Amino acid sequence: MRSQRQRLAYILLAPLALFIGALTLYPTAVTTVEAFFREYSLVNNHNFVGLKNFHDAFSTPAIRQSFVNTGIYVLSGTVLSVVLGIAFALLLRQRSRWRAPLLALVVLPWALPPVVEALLWSRIYDPTFGPLNGVLKSIGLISHNQVWLGSNRWEALVLIELVQVWQTTPLCVLLILAALQLIPSELYEAGAVDGASAWHGFRYITLPLLRPGITIAMVAAITASLNIFDQPYILTGDASASASVGVQTYLVSFQNLNFGEGYALSLIMTLATAAISLLVLRLVYRRVEF
């Protein structure tokens, strides 16, 4: 009976093992090994080259710049997604008959292809016909039309990331809202009896108890922005000024056909994603008990 069930379990898991083994774990291992072996040449050279691919990649100014760009994407993306996530979750906290339809609209940007979203946002940033210039002019923040994705690199990076923030925020809202709904209202009542203000309630009750939700939202926002590809690819093409490491990985591999450097960049991205996610889990996560 027992061994029969064991056998059944392994049979049921066989397709999963095939997929994860052949199409996820094996390729990841290949990336890891090839980063140190593949040489850039038209023949398929296969010698141990040590850190040469990493060294070559980092001696290209455009690739060095893409690391700085990705840093800006991650910083601005994580801060904006999580802050907006908390704010929207607090706004959507009240149970009412409007909440379900509201939530459906809020989730919409998450559900749509980033390629099309970037296309739509490109029009908002359009220097001549875009509503961003129109709105900013009408409230007096700027006096004449700005070229948003052109001249100022830092500004362009944040605006490109904003398109991703728009897509990622709904996920952060849902994760934080789920944690928010677990906080018993008695805690706030007790706080009110002790004379705590709304801000104190937020600072000393809500925020600490939201930590698990905020942690997962942060991991979601960090992995999304660290691996950003669609938005810069659509909005600024292969212009290196705002290319992410992801865009450079694609260009190096499929335009320059330099798979060695492509593997090296891929490995860096993989390790960075895993390391930063685990770090956030360690630093921010606290188990909460009610």
Added chain:
Amino acid sequence: MLVVIWSLFPLYWGLSTSLMSSGAADSLPVHYYPHPLYLSNYGQLLNLQHANLGTLPYQLRQSLLNSTIESVGTTVLTVFVAIFAAYAFARLEFRFKRIILVTTIATLLLPAYATLLPLYKLMTSWNLVNTYLGIILTNTSGFLPLAIWILYNYFQGLPKELEEAAFIDGARPLEALARVILPLSLPGIAAAAAVTFLFSWSQFLFPLILTTDLRSEPATVVIAALYGPRLVAFSLMAAAGMLAIAVPAALALLLNRYIVSGLTAGATK
């Protein structure tokens, strides 16, 4: 209110521009709503009226068909594999269970780049470039962990007594799964299916390298290629974009409840 404006404004702006002639869209002062309503962008793209767009309507139509086949294929395969795996994790005892489960879920943290180049080489050597199967297999390997996580959490929430009653009647585990668990798990299956479908429809990077022509190029790749050289008027581009988001938008609004539960599965532990 602010939340709704933030969420919908870019979509509204795209929809509004898609309903203007290119002359009206590209004129000043900026029009905040289409007046009069101009449906010709859609008419031209859907081949309902004559247009000098060359093969563009065909490209868009074929790519939307490709997106649909690839997303449905991925969803069916992913949910099928995930149901069996999630059942094993939730209800059966076996050696290395924890390690296999943790490894599976941990692959959620792997970015696309971890597997990008090797999968390209694998698909090339298996002659799966430019095929639906190539895209479906790649997608499935990426989305299985989340589907399993959603279903695993759902199965764990079901009381064990129901199956035990079936076991007393002489049912075997797979019969209990089919007759007792699956009928009760439709919301969980809907959540896993909806999330998988939306992920598939949004895919861009993998199809970009695994497809080179309309045999399997999804809408995301075709739209990016059209938009890249900025040759098509934006109002027409916006209409193409609206056609490309119609299916996932409708799905997201209809299945919202399941998507929310899917995305927050296990998040409250």
